[in-house]
Amino acid sequence: MISLIDVKKTYTKNQMSTDVLKGINLTINQGDIVCIMGVSGSGKSTLLNIISGLLPLTSGEYYYKDKKLNTNNYNEMEQFRHNNIGIILQEFALIEDFSVYENIALPLRYQKNSSKFINNRTSTMIKKLGLEGKENYYPDELSGGQQQRVAIARALTKEPELIIADEPTGCLDEHNTHILLDIFKELNQQGITIIIATHDKVLSSICNKIFYLKNGLIKEVRGNQTLS
Numbered sequence: 172m173i174s175l176i177d178v179k180k181t182y183t184k185n186q187m188s189t190d191v192l193k194g195i196n197l198t199i200n201q202g203d204i205v206c207i208m209g210v211s212g213s214g215k216s217t218l219l220n221i222i223s224g225l226l227p228l229t230s231g232e233y234y235y236k237d238k239k240l241n242t243n244n245y246n247e248m249e250q251f252r253h254n255n256i257g258i259i260l261q262e263f264a265l266i267e268d269f270s271v272y273e274n275i276a277l278p279l280r281y282q283k284n285s286s287k288f289i290n291n292r293t294s295t296m297i298k299k300l301g302l303e304g305k306e307n308y309y310p311d312e313l314s315g316g317q318q319q320r321v322a323i324a325r326a327l328t329k330e331p332e333l334i335i336a337d338e339p340t341g342c343l344d345e346h347n348t349h350i351l352l353d354i355f356k357e358l359n360q361q362g363i364t365i366i367i368a369t370h371d372k373v374l375s376s377i378c379n380k381i382f383y384l385k386n387g388l389i390k391e392v393r394g395n396q397t398l399s
């Protein structure tokens with residue numbers, strides 16, 4: 172489903188270059204539930220943002236379902252995201268002027284669904300993530316964990332074929348972590364592909380593949396080897 176070939180990413184800031192990804196070769200199959208681990212600053216978010224089509228490659232190739240993506244084409248990548256991917260970003264990226272309800276409904280509005288469909292689906296996700304009663308709140312009136320759950324609900328409403336989640340349990344307590352785990356397991360059983368960056372061992376325990384990022388390169392590891 173996803174194939175990255177010799178992908179490199181260099182950030183340039185104040186004439187200083189940082190080579191964050193130095194040649195990533197990665198294959199993810201449909202139905203995989205994949206965990207990406209690595210220390211802070213190793214490039215996990217960078218890699219997920221590349222797979223999400225939010226960042227252009229410095230070099231290398233990105234194939235999605237055997238089609239080569241032009242990651243420099245903003246419009247093409249935006250369409251690609253809307254059609255295929257539910258993204259849970261590390262910093263949530265909620266729209267501050269939109270209520271909880273409107274944030275969650277937004278991806279369905281992009282897809283031009285009927286209002287009845289949007290209402291049903293949005294209400295279902297609000298219930299699933301325990302956000303009842305908060306529908307009319309704004310992001311700055313929510314706790315960190317509640318904001319994270321809004322970001323999760325928003326990523327899942329359109330039932331994407333690929334879910335990309337960057338530290339999705341970073342602000343969640345044990346109870347909500349287990350709710351998210353169950354949601355991911357259920358979606359994966361329906362054949363949805365999931366890619367998660369996490370330090371959370373509980374979350375990585377549900378993954379069928381674990382990758383470790385270090386010094387700009389990636390390797391597949393088994394659960395216990397992740398810190399070697």
Ligand SMILES: Nc1ncnc2c1ncn2[C@@H]1O[C@H](COP(=O)(O)OP(=O)(O)OP(=O)(O)O)[C@@H](O)[C@H]1O
Pocket residue numbers: 182183184189191209210211212213214215216217218261
């Ligand atoms: N827009 C940017 N401009 C310049 N450097 C950047 C930019 N975004 C990230 N970096 C650098 O790239 C490196 C990797 O960052 P990234 O956010 O991908 O790490 P991470 O593994 O997700 O870390 P964490 O676990 O803390 O979330 C860091 O050294 C960071 O400073």
Ligand SMILES: [Mg+2]
Pocket residue numbers: 215216217261337
């Ligand atoms: Mg990160």
